[in-house]
Amino acid sequence: MHFDLLAIVTAFGLIFLAELPDKTMFASLAMGTRMRPLYVWFGTSSAFIVHVAIAVGAGGLIGLLPDWIVKLVSAVLFGLGAFMLLRGSGGDDEDEEGEIKTVTGFWPVYSTAFMAVFISEWGDLTQITTANLAASNGAWSTAIGAAVALMSVSALALLAGRFIAKRVPLKTVQRIGGLCMLGLAIWSVTEIFVG
Secondary structure, eight states: OOOOHHHHHHHHHHHHHHHTTSHHHHHHHHHHHHSOHHHHHHHHHHHHHHHHHHHHHHHHHHTTSOHHHHHHHHHHHHHHHHHHHHTOOOTTHHHHTTTOOOOOSHHHHHHHHHHHHHHHTTTOHHHHHHHHHHHHHOHHHHHHHHHHHHHHHHHHHHHHHHHHHHHSOHHHHHHHHHHHHHHHHHHHHHHHHHO
16 A cells, blocks of 8 residues: 555645535535534545545556556546536536425434435546546545545535635636646646657
């Protein structure tokens, strides 16, 4: 088991920026206003850990391919991620979670939060990015960085979601994340020819 601090920080930074403007942040915020925030966080965090494990497993399979193919796939996936972030997202993500009913008690809140995130994150940009990073940067380091980033965004949404939504334009966060992904796509293509 090898831990690479740069890979952990890279995974954290990319996943954190990609998840901030995502529907899961708004889901956490909405659930936190109607349910006990700590219980919501346990549920969302558990769902994120399961998704990270699935993504890292998929990335490990990608990592078995020849190096130039992995770099090409990485470049394409990073390019796709950059495109998705830079083109902007619609405003209907906030409306999806507006219908959550008031739930009390640990297990009902936990299971509601877990299922909301578990279902909504399938094939999400952060899951694809995690698989991509795991293929090229190592499974354990990527898993740690991605899981901490996802759980941090959920906690941030629960603790300070209203403040962020009012004062930090999510389009700015999307653009920064998109430019980082574009840079990584270019870097991956360059590594095919240089390395």
